[in-house]
Amino acid sequence: MIPAAVEYVRAGSLEEALEALAEPEARALAGGQSLLPLMKLRLARPSLLVDIGALDLREIEAGPEEARLGALSTWDELARADELRRPELAAIAECAAGIGDLQVRNRGTLGGGLAHADPASDMPAVLLALGARLRLRSPAGERTLAASDFFLGPFTTALAEPELIAEVTAPVPPPGSASAYVSVEHPASGFALAGAAALVRPGDRVTVAVTGLAGRPFLLPPDGPGEPEAALAEVEVTGDRYAPVEYRRHLAAVVVRRAVERARARARGEAA
Secondary structure, eight states: OOOOOOEEEEOSSHHHHHHHHTSTTEEEESSOTTHHHHHHTTSOOOSEEEEOTTSSOOOEEEOSSEEEEETTOBHHHHHHOGGGOSGGGHHHHHHHHTSSOHHHHHHOBHHHHHHHOOTTOSHHHHHHHHTOEEEEEETTEEEEEEHHHHEEETTEESOOTTOEEEEEEEEOOOTTOEEEEEEEEOTTTOOEEEEEEEEEETTTEEEEEEESSSSSOEEOOTTGGGSHHHHHTTSOOOOOSSSOHHHHHHHHHHHHHHHHHHHHHHHTTOOO
């Protein structure tokens, strides 16, 4: 289908973008990999598209204590970033490298994907496992939300209007830590039928987050990674013709174990 008629403006600054987004029914356009398909189906019909692609929000850096990811960083940039090759942050690049196809990874952005909040999206689980926070900007100023407070449900977030994701920050885990992301994907769409991000800290302290199972990503309880079947037994799983409820629950237990094993191997300095 052809999208409905829409006005378009290319923002030259963050302030200009936020001012334009104050217009009724305005939507931000970053890479467009989520919004444009919805517009073609007329499931989204904004009156104004505010192109934020020129904004200076692409920085990727990782210091000794914190990693900073600009909201307009593309999936490909995250996948290839040398700063994210260290074991404790490896899940970020590993996850980004498996998102969509080559075209999607070259155009799709971190902030756009997070704002879209597809319940089968991969990166939210990684951010939950790493304890990441999102820096949000609006005309009223700035606020920071934990990733665990940002995702509210299917395609629903804590973003207010007009508000943009400016940056994602994550504390760098202590030396000896490692992370990993594993998913089982639908072969046509590439979306996760079930995905798990694991962070292993010294002393074998494990944090695991799961995506693709329910309306939003979630953390397993502290003892969940050791007994994923038991931890997932009470989760209200969304089933469909591609993965019925019990099969999807089984897949989730499989990817949880694989992600934890891969993170532990990385922590030991083994190839993973």
